[in-house]
Amino acid sequence: MDKMDFKLLRQMELDGRQSFAALGSRVGLSKTPCWRRIQQLETDGVIRSYRAQIDPAKLGLTLYAFVYATIHASKYAEFESAVSRHRSILQCFSTAGESDYIMSVLVRDVTALDTLLRDEIAHLPGVERTVTTVCMKTIKEHALIVNCV
DSSP: OOHHHHHHHHHHHHOTTSOHHHHHHHHTOOHHHHHHHHHHHHHTTSSOOOOOOOOGGGGTOOEEEEEEEEEOGGGHHHHHHHHHHOSSEEEEEEOSSSSSEEEEEEESSHHHHHHIIIIIGGGSTTEEEEEEEEOOOOSOOOOOGGGGO
């Protein structure tokens, strides 16, 4: 990857729907070389997918929470498999520290969070303990990953 690839990726992160002509013009390339580079970034797996960014509040989903989970060591694989299929769990990370995993969840309200925690997450394979932190306000939601490089 060279500087031009990083410029293209920065622009794609800002707006993945722009045309190759518009994208190229923003980084100083014509349409065809721009298209070729994007195609190569897709082939190389640097660009993994394209998707719409949906406003959860417009769907009535207004409560984000972070659930820290301690799991019985023999159940890690089963837990990870169950989490991967769960609709309300947006992200799950294996962690080092006081818990084994941290999950971000998104629900309608406190009642829905209580139901999720008691009736669903508590019954996932191997769950021994959970601690939940409710998000009061989102300060920064998305960063440009390319800026981290």
